[in-house]
Amino acid sequence: MKKAIIPVIIFSCICTSCVLSKYTPYQNTKFTSNREFAGTEMIRQEFETIRRVLRVLEKATDCLDNGQQIPAETFQGILEIISNFSDKRHHEKEDKILFPILKDKENGAKRDFLGQLLMEHVTSRDKIRDLSGSLIHLSQGKKAKKKITKIAYAYIKHTRRHIQTEEKVLLPWANTVLTHDDQILLKNTFGELERDDIETGVHEKYITMLEGFEKQLEIHPES
Ligand SMILES: [Fe+2]
């Protein structure tokens, strides 16, 4: 019975072909063209992409946890998207642009909260580094795999909780305290930050990689 089940599980974990993408992190232009919430909506739309990356990491981790063979390249590719999109670009927008604009609003009433979010970014980076380091031992048996899955699940849990806090607390508050000019400034500064990435196709590259992993791991993002 076991022999009949294993190939089915492997097929659901590994399948090779990829599709090319037309996606950007900002697929819904309805809000980014709405000047009222233009800047914060760019942040919110990135959460949708980050959640897709987390689902891919979670499925790969589940497969590994269930004893399936997951190529090191799959985890390394997912980590590349996390490092260069979720961590580098998204956190950079918040750390260097959004939070500094917000920190003096309402006489600095939310400084501690913003400090907590900054610390969560640091924790996130630590977990990414730990996960990256643990992958070297992917082929070294059960104990090494257990360590990888433990770190991956901890990162996923931490990031989901962080995004939820930003979505439910940070962005609604930001939308009440940011002026129309602040939102336009945010949108334009984010655009400047990403100009090179957009012109050189970096976004397209990572979204295409993400879609490839979704297909490989049989994840349907719209479901
Ligand atoms: Fe954040």
Ligand SMILES: [Fe+2]
């Ligand atoms: Fe965020």
